[in-house]
Amino acid sequence: MANPVDITKRLKKFSANLGVDIIGIADLEKVPEYFPPRSPQDVMKGAKYAIIYGQKMLWGSIETSNLRIATAHTMAMYNNFYLLSEQIGSWLESYGYKAAILNHYLPFELSVETKGLSGDLSLKHLAMAAGLGTLGKSKLVLTKKFGPRVRFAAVLTTGELVPDQPEGSAKDFCKNCNACIKHCPQQAIKEDGTVDVFKCLDKTRKYGLLYFNRYVKKFLDVPAEELRKSIKEALKDPFWWNLYQELETGIYYGCLECLTHCPAGEDYKIFKGSS
Secondary structure (H helix, E strand, C coil), X not given: CCCHHHHHHHHHHHHHHHCXXXXXXXXXXXXXCCCCECCHHHCCCCCCEEEEEEEECCHHHHHCCCHHHHHHHHHHHHHHHHHHHHHHHHHHHHCCCCEXXXXXXXXXXXXXXXXXXXXXXXXXXXXXXXXXXXXXXXXXXXXXXXXXXXXXXXXXXXXXXXXXXXXXXXXHCCCCCCHHHHHCCCCCECCCCCECHHHHHHHHCCCCHHHHHHHHHCCCCCCHXXXXXXXXXXXXXXXXXXXXXXXXXXXXXXXXXXXXXXXXXXXXXXXXXXX
């Protein structure tokens, strides 16, 4: 087996050559206690470290008012992540380490215990544990280079690597400007650092599970003799069309205000007209 320092350097260089923008190593034994909802050993027995990496978002794609364009960008990033993770995992296994791709997107666990969508491990907490960023008031991970305008993916491994250190206080990157609070259309982000998830979902998940269930439920209250007519009318309803499209495309969030208005991120100053 290679020396941990050497293999870590090689791994980061290999990943950078694949196009990864930022990367860190998280010691799975030192992830904060609020790390939900399972043990890393449930993902892969013997897992010691997580290689957590991120890619910056395209400014034009997240600033657009056309959410179809923003969604296409998110889909492209998530599809690319699975390919990148497979390549990183294969590289690790070529050195004799086991590797497992963490599901950064579907499939999620849908159960009563998780109360809806839940990833097997939290990418957000892995990113913070690997020193890639700190938590802002928006509850998004803020990175030095990109602010919150970055998406993450991860690969778990049994390999011996050198972990990175957490950044520390969120004050490092959060400007305390309250821009995310001021520009949240749902007023979901609070001064005390909490986020009302349900208010957020009312905007971002108009065709999500909650609204899907409500839409279908209304047919249960229709008398049998009127049900056929009600269903025929529903088939003409654009809301139903969008529900169908979301079932085809997947689950994406329809609001990016906290991303676009956050001033954190050195590499995005050019788009804000900063010198």
